[in-house]
Amino acid sequence: MAETEKITIYAMGKAYKVPAGLTIMSALEYAGYQYIRGCGCRSGYCGGCATIYRREGDYKLYTDLACQTPAEDGMYLVQLPFVPANKSIYDLDKIEPMETTLVEHYPEIVKCVSCNTCTKACPQDLDVMYFIQAAKIGDFKEVAELSFDCIQCGLCAVRCPADIAHYHVAQLARRIYGKFINEKVEQLTKRLNEIEKGVYDKELNKLMKMNKAMLEKAYKKRKIEGTK
Amino acid sequence: MEIAYYPGCTLRTSAKNFESSSIAVADHLGITFKELSQWNCCGTVYSLASDDLMKHLAPVRVLIRAQEDNKENGLDNKLVTLCSMCYNTVKMANHLVKNDEEKLDTINQFMDEEPDYEADVNVLHFLQLLDEIGIDRIKENTKKSLEVLNLACYYGCYLLRPEEASIDEEPEAPSIMERIMEAAGARTIDYPFKNECCGSYLTVTEKKYTAERTYKIISSVVNRGADAIVLSCPLCAFNLDRRQKQAKELHANMKSIPIFYFPQLLGLAFGINSNELGFNMHYVDPRPLLKEKRLIKR
Amino acid sequence: MIEMIDGYPKYMRESIKKVEETRQDRVDKLPKPMSMSERKKILNKFHPDFDPKGKRKVRTGPNKGDIVPNEVADLLEAYPSIAPKDIDLSNIDYDVDVLVIGGGMAGTVAALWALKEGIKKDKILITTKLRHGDSNSIKAQGGIQCADREEDSPAMHYLDVIGGGHFANKPELARALVTDAPKILDWHEDLGVMYDRDNGKYLELSGGGTSRFRLHSAKDYTGLEIMRVLRDESINQGIEVIEFASAIELLLDDGGKVAGALLYNMETEEYSIARAKSTILATGGFGRLHIQSYPTTNHYGATADGLVMAYRAGANFVDMDTVQYHPTGAAYPEQIVGQLITEKVRGLGGQPVNKDGKQFVFPLEPRDVEAAAIIRECTERNKGVKSPTGMVGIWLDTPIIEIIHGKGAVKENLHAIYRMYERFDIDVTKDPILVFPTLHYQNGGVEIDVNAATSVAGLFAAGEVEGGVHGKNRLMGNSLLDCNVFGLRAGISAAKHAKKTKLGKLTLQHVEKYTKNLEKNKIKPKMRSPMLLPEYREEDVLARRLRLST
């Protein structure tokens, strides 16, 4: 096999040569680090591998997830596996959704200067600044929709000049939206009642008593919805 | 006519009636407020507090949205606002970057995710827009004259100061609001406090101080025979309306009067359904006065 | 350098062109599902799990003589990683009523329900290997099953579960799973979980092996949405969580009951003693064992620790002989190989096609059958596409979803997948993606009853670590449901058990005994367990690694 191309990455300033074509995470592992912190789901869902980096010759700091970002030659890297941001403690059952609810729980959001640094920091490319703006005026739906893909890595909060914990604000807004603004679905309530009344017990008892051959027969006879 | 429109936060929370009445009035005059496709807070909190460039990011971002939306929609490069505070913040930021290329550059560079701001948007307050449209149009549209009302027009600070932001050529003796209200038939009074501060954010920490100011302003206009105050700023409205409670506690003899946003009364004059004008959102209920003057049904 | 065009090497584009050519014709034409005998044949011949070389009889412990994957047998036949004599059991660090091991979904649900059942918040402790929520749960994309539509019923759901599990499931567990489902969704709604809706009704999709549309999702972030709400709620409720603290052995009392766990601070390497009247095992699955060297969809901490601990404490397993491979893991680009491409892609109409753009399997067969068909296409039939690093896969045609459901449907419903490929310049609304089966799920596990109790007193289990619910093969959407149904039951049962339990003296004698039994059974362990973390460091580095003694 041909010698693979090597690149140099800097783990907290220290240089390592690693093969090209790895993610930041696997590049650091290749270099000899075994993660304890800074590695969770390994596919971009848990926010545990938030990373700040700079490219050689560029003065700007960038942020992304180590498990999803290709390692590049000349990257200076540091991981931020924990963000000590403030989270409001609340009893959701006692919340009354009002225009001011989110500001009451997170008064610092009124200090947003719309610098948009949060948006630039977001590895999910969410419109973070605009969901904070929506939070200020109590537009739960807008916050919920704009923030839905938030993995709560906390990079927004780390970069914010107004010390806002955007991801916690959004969590509260989504829960309010889910609980109070989304209405309960009728068919679910109906099914719950039916189960409580034992409507399906007879059929289930029958199925539970079947031997394998009988079950196989019943299974084969199923009509699959969506097929002809 | 369509015009790009920037609402600001307060109009979506405590001053909804300011917005609904403005939209109704504008609509009536054939003006469509086209809300910016996306917008952020004008940044007023920081503008008041400190003096670095950071504070201008918010208003300039609003201006960029206006510039881009106007291009996209083929509108004149204008932006109208209602809230005095938003007006002032956006106007002054605009003024700053129009006159200081270096600062404009720095801001554009910081906001590298946005198109550059070309410093060409013309920021207007709704009062200016009404004035521009013409006193005659207001007269023509007035179905029910406001002649039964004696009004005190209150400007506060943000419509007039600093000079560059003033909506009136004479910041020390403004008359634009009077002109407009008179066009709808109202009588207006002259009084010494119309361009003085309402107490502004001191209302949060020094309730008593603002209550005293409220008392002073209200007694001054009542003594001169005013039935009500009209204004254009949600914070002034809050102080002059809600702080009447504390003012009364300090001065039992004070007479309460209602505080209106100017478009609420224009709306009545134009015959717009009073439900759209939000008379139910006041601390001092204006409906008894309006009923007495037969401006709304008993 | 290989010439790249929009994320794909030029040579792969030739095959993509064929996929494009057949696309329109395939829109409403699907291959027929396989008959039972066809299924059996293809599974035996092509599914890695049907390869007898991948498994062996475990030679010690409660399941001695039963077949398990080699990698699991190695862990069960390993030395413990501690010597009991080094541990001082008289110093109790945490003294609680309910100890939950594992801060994924099953564990968090269990803690919340123990609280609801009346255990005080400071008498509940969650201990977890990584951060709270770093788990398989948070990665679940597709959804959760619940038979709530008029056209559907718990009985139909039951039959799907049992058939999917090759009729090996414990019937009472399958029944609990399907009948508790509406209660779970209702609870989630009360907590503010945002399930997808369409005109005031749930948006429900079909999944492999299910006879009705009953998959409830929250875009393709279902696990994330549920997990972050549960975590938020558990913080609000004040339940203590110790992160980066793995359980490494269970503790028993002198009466033989499970009485807590020995914890290991992953950072300071200290141990601590957590004594508990009830212990809930919720450590999830084993994907990071890389069974048969397959890549995996699982999170970093999925190393079967729970199985090892429970087994040493005397709990038995069921259905540990089968392993679930997800039919569609990413096979290109190299950086994301093995990562899950949710079944929802096929639920929405995405089709597997070979290098000639031809269909070769019904897209929604049960997972094992679908996986076997893909492997056959890539091996025997030689109709796969080779990536530049030598990984062979077949195309999963994603652009067809936009023809079926309209423009924007991919971004709307599969944003996570869209985003994952966008990072590598691939636009899944325009181009198909290369996939191959990947190691996904631990079908069996520690045997439980309907109350989530294991065969050892004081030990409860919930979620992927337990077995019996899904038989030999789990269907999509039933695992998130499992975590919730049995998490709930474990929480309640553990609370009840704690209220009436008095603990005796703590001991680790079972670990000593287990070690002696290894010798008795003439086993020469190759390693120590539990594993805690998989090893991904470069061999050169490991070869020169020094452990300095002081």
Ligand SMILES: Cc1cc2nc3c(=O)[nH]c(=O)nc-3n(C[C@H](O)[C@H](O)[C@H](O)COP(=O)(O)OP(=O)(O)OC[C@H]3O[C@@H](n4cnc5c(N)ncnc54)[C@H](O)[C@@H]3O)c2cc1C
């Ligand atoms: C990529 C992916 C997609 C999936 N999609 C779906 C889907 O759409 N629908 C569905 O129903 N199912 C899906 N599944 C399956 C489902 O998500 C899991 O089976 C389920 O969430 C497991 O939950 P759990 O709580 O049992 O385990 P986990 O969520 O894995 O939690 C276990 C926790 O225990 C911790 N832990 C492990 N060992 C120890 C130890 N020794 N000490 C302390 N803590 C420990 C782990 O770090 C982890 O936090 C998917 C799985 C994966 C991997």
